[in-house]
Amino acid sequence: MTLTPFVRYSGKCAALPRADVDTDQIIPKQFLKRVERTGFGPALFHDWRSNPAFELNQPEAKDATILITGANFGCGSSREHAVWALAEYGFRAILAPSFADIFTANCCQNGVAPVRLSGDGIDELLRRCRAGNGAYRVTIDLEAQRVTDDAGFSAAFAMEPYRREMLLRGLDEIGRTLLEEPRIAAFEKTRS
Amino acid sequence: MTPRTLFDKVWDAHVVHRFPEGPALLYVDLHLVHEVTSPQAFEGLRQAGRRVRRPERTVATVDHNVPTGDRTLPLDDPIAATQLEALALNAQAFGVELFDLASPQQGIVHVIGPELGLTQPGMVVVCGDSHTSTHGAFGAFALGIGTSEVEHVLATQCLVLSKPLTMEARFTGQRSAGVTAKDLILALIGRIGTAGAAGHVLEYTGDAIAALSMEERMTVCNMSIEAGARAGMIAPDETTFAYLEGRARAPSNRDWGRTVVAWRRLPSDPGAAYDRRVELDAAAVAPQVTWGTNPGMVTDITGYVPNPADFATPAERQAVERALAYMALTPGTPLEGLPIERVFVGSCTNARIEDLRAAALVARGRQVAAGVRAMVVPGSQQVKAQGEREGLDRIFLEAGFEWRNAGCSMCLGMNADVLRRGERCASTSNRNFEGRQGAGGRTHLMSPAMAAAAAVAGRLVDVREWS
Numbered sequence: 108m109t110l111t112p113f114v115r116y117s118g119k120c121a122a123l124p125r126a127d128v129d130t131d132q133i134i135p136k137q138f139l140k141r142v143e144r145t146g147f148g149p150a151l152f153h154d155w156r157s158n159p160a161f162e163l164n165q166p167e168a169k170d171a172t173i174l175i176t177g178a179n180f181g182c183g184s185s186r187e188h189a190v191w192a193l194a195e196y197g198f199r200a201i202l203a204p205s206f207a208d209i210f211t212a213n214c215c216q217n218g219v220a221p222v223r224l225s226g227d228g229i230d231e232l233l234r235r236c237r238a239g240n241g242a243y244r245v246t247i248d249l250e251a252q253r254v255t256d257d258a259g260f261s262a263a264f265a266m267e268p269y270r271r272e273m274l275l276r277g278l279d280e281i282g283r284t285l286l287e288e289p290r291i292a293a294f295e296k297t298r299s
Numbered sequence: 300m301t302p303r304t305l306f307d308k309v310w311d312a313h314v315v316h317r318f319p320e321g322p323a324l325l326y327v328d329l330h331l332v333h334e335v336t337s338p339q340a341f342e343g344l345r346q347a348g349r350r351v352r353r354p355e356r357t358v359a360t361v362d363h364n365v366p367t368g369d370r371t372l373p374l375d376d377p378i379a380a381t382q383l384e385a386l387a388l389n390a391q392a393f394g395v396e397l398f399d400l401a402s403p404q405q406g407i408v409h410v411i412g413p414e415l416g417l418t419q420p421g422m423v424v425v426c427g428d429s430h431t432s433t434h435g436a437f438g439a440f441a442l443g444i445g446t447s448e449v450e451h452v453l454a455t456q457c458l459v460l461s462k463p464l465t466m467e468a469r470f471t472g473q474r475s476a477g478v479t480a481k482d483l484i485l486a487l488i489g490r491i492g493t494a495g496a497a498g499h500v501l502e503y504t505g506d507a508i509a510a511l512s513m514e515e516r517m518t519v520c521n522m523s524i525e526a527g528a529r530a531g532m533i534a535p536d537e538t539t540f541a542y543l544e545g546r547a548r549a550p551s552n553r554d555w556g557r558t559v560v561a562w563r564r565l566p567s568d569p570g571a572a573y574d575r576r577v578e579l580d581a582a583a584v585a586p587q588v589t590w591g592t593n594p595g596m597v598t599d600i601t602g603y604v605p606n607p608a609d610f611a612t613p614a615e616r617q618a619v620e621r622a623l624a625y626m627a628l629t630p631g632t633p634l635e636g637l638p639i640e641r642v643f644v645g646s647c648t649n650a651r652i653e654d655l656r657a658a659a660l661v662a663r664g665r666q667v668a669a670g671v672r673a674m675v676v677p678g679s680q681q682v683k684a685q686g687e688r689e690g691l692d693r694i695f696l697e698a699g700f701e702w703r704n705a706g707c708s709m710c711l712g713m714n715a716d717v718l719r720r721g722e723r724c725a726s727t728s729n730r731n732f733e734g735r736q737g738a739g740g741r742t743h744l745m746s747p748a749m750a751a752a753a754a755v756a757g758r759l760v761d762v763r764e765w766s
Contacts, residue, residue: 125621126614127493127593131732136713140364140378142338142385144446154734177614179494182527182593183732184711185429186336187445208463208497208529209429209443216447267461269320280447281349284455287316287324291352291457294315294326 110218110277116199117246121171122236123162128176129183130210134192147188148195167241175202175232181210181221190217200247202254204229215270218277222247222254228262235260249275302568304465305534306500309440309565313423315457322461328422329439330452331408332359332395334386335713336427340450341389352456354394358417359386361399362407364713367676367703370400379714393453406679406705409433409647413517414681416546420535420562425452430647430729431530432523436516437543438535438565440500443524463529464574466499470507472582477763479657480515481649481727481746483507484522485587487579489597496528499575502567503533507581513542514651521648522729525594534566586762588634589731589744591622596731598634600749600761606630625733626741627721634759637743641724642673642754643736644700644747646710649727650678652685654747658727659691661751661765667699668757674701674716676708700754712737725753 138150155161162168174193180203181189190213193201200220214221224232235256236243245256249271255261266274273280303311316324330353337359344351351357364379374380383400390397398405404415409430412418418434424441425431427449434441444458452458468487488495501523503516511519516533523531540559543549550558585599596619598605607619607630623630628637644650644658655677667673675695677683683705686692692702709716710728718724718740727750728735731742743759752762 126618129593129730129732131711131730131735135734135738136711139335139713140376140382142342142382144339144342154738179497179527182493183429183524183730185427185443185445187339187427187447190445205494205497207494207527209445212448213445216445267321269318269322269459269461272320280459281343281347281451281454284324284451284457284459287457288455290316290324291326291455295456298326 112277113274118172121168123176126177130189133189147192151192151196178204182207185209187213302571304567304571329424330357331426335363338385343450351393359397365706410678416549429524433521435520435532442530464499466575467573469578470505470581474581479746480518482587486584493595494527496526501528501531514653604628604632637759643709643726645676646728648729658747658751659694662698665755673754725750
């Protein structure tokens, strides 16, 4: 599978100021019966979307491609369907103080950047996003590992080098591992 | 040599290669597969013209979306049926063993792995399911992975992973009567939070852990993910070896002695360093009940619904307010006495034979309260058969519980077993997220004995007061 490389990306932001958003909320179980990787976007945050007050139902969140949210985003179930839903809906990056481990891995397999900023940094972005009334944009520079806006916000972030490389190059992880086939075969010999 | 932890030893023994950017290529001994997170992975293999590298290390079953009532085909749910058919076709095409609906060994993937003796100490075990942490009870490094990683393991028998940190969770002392493994793990999650062990592998140690049976250890390790951990592990010991000896896929008699000698080298060396430690006094743990919408929102059955105002940060206050609104609970309400309409005894956390025995002990000679619907869903068809040999089915049926076929069932409600909007459920499962058991459903997590007692009383009760 080839992915769009994620190098330097500017996009419109939406705010979801909640902590511990679990993957059951991102994509509820009744939508997990598909045998394809597609078709999940319309069901993103299905149960919450029935509430008119839900953050992503607001006009200012329309067409956003960067989600700013709370700590421990993507906790719970390992369902990659959560990332497929976010990506198909249009999100290319999630900004949060922290992410669940499996969710982080799933993001990077699908070209969605999980960008971890400090709690203060996220609070500031949430403030700016609210004040921007649907016009707030940031730029995520994965090479420089920095998030900026055009009003002076600038924050560095760290990402595991391997995952960063995957995103930067839109890497097919399987193809890459299969280059190590002789090592895998040799390893198996030592164990039989 | 530097003393190593159990996790270090398992990790070191499986590193095939270290990538220059840091992570390791880790060899996988056992890959468990189910119908919901695998179809896209097999399809990916097909499109790339790849094969399953080690079909003999890959085992599939159906559990997430299967009906627990009538399981004759065709299923009522055509989309679920498509997923089951896809797995059957994929298993056949790629040479993977499948325990399907017709198999007497079918069951929840984390119940049948140990039951068949597939899960063994020192292994690396993966599955496209977060509760794969269950298998860590045997001293395996067992972790949940996403579907892209499932495809990666199918194609390469390896996983690319940066080495997680380690965290020791020591349970000292002895738990008191009526307090179960479920209460120990819920108490820990209540203490450290749902992200408390993120990035870490938990190793559970201490007298209260050593005293647990294998099934109880599985309950503890199962919920490691609910503390955010990459995995949970318990050192293998005589309890582990006794459980495994003679199981269908455990090492044969000829190899048994040699294998156990190797397994005995796995426990953490004296003085091994953990990145973090936490200690809990098991004697101080009471039966636990969740009141909110994640497993960290938990307290003693003798406790009260908390007041948002008592929490430190605005974010916490807001989260608690949201949870109480969803759960329709008022601050200060005692948890004991809270009326419930549904009871679920099941899931990879608590649907093994000892769990069913504990629930049956409470249900025996009693009746499910009027207006309560209570379900018992065995973790596997083998657990079901064992329960029937012991007469547990009769006890449950006479008490007014439903006795169903094996599957994940109302733990996640992918099949017809769901809560209706507004229903309150005493559940032995692992997640009380909004809508987890059905849109608008309200879940309180607890042990099997507590759930059975709630079914009889029609409200949450302290099982310690029941003989």
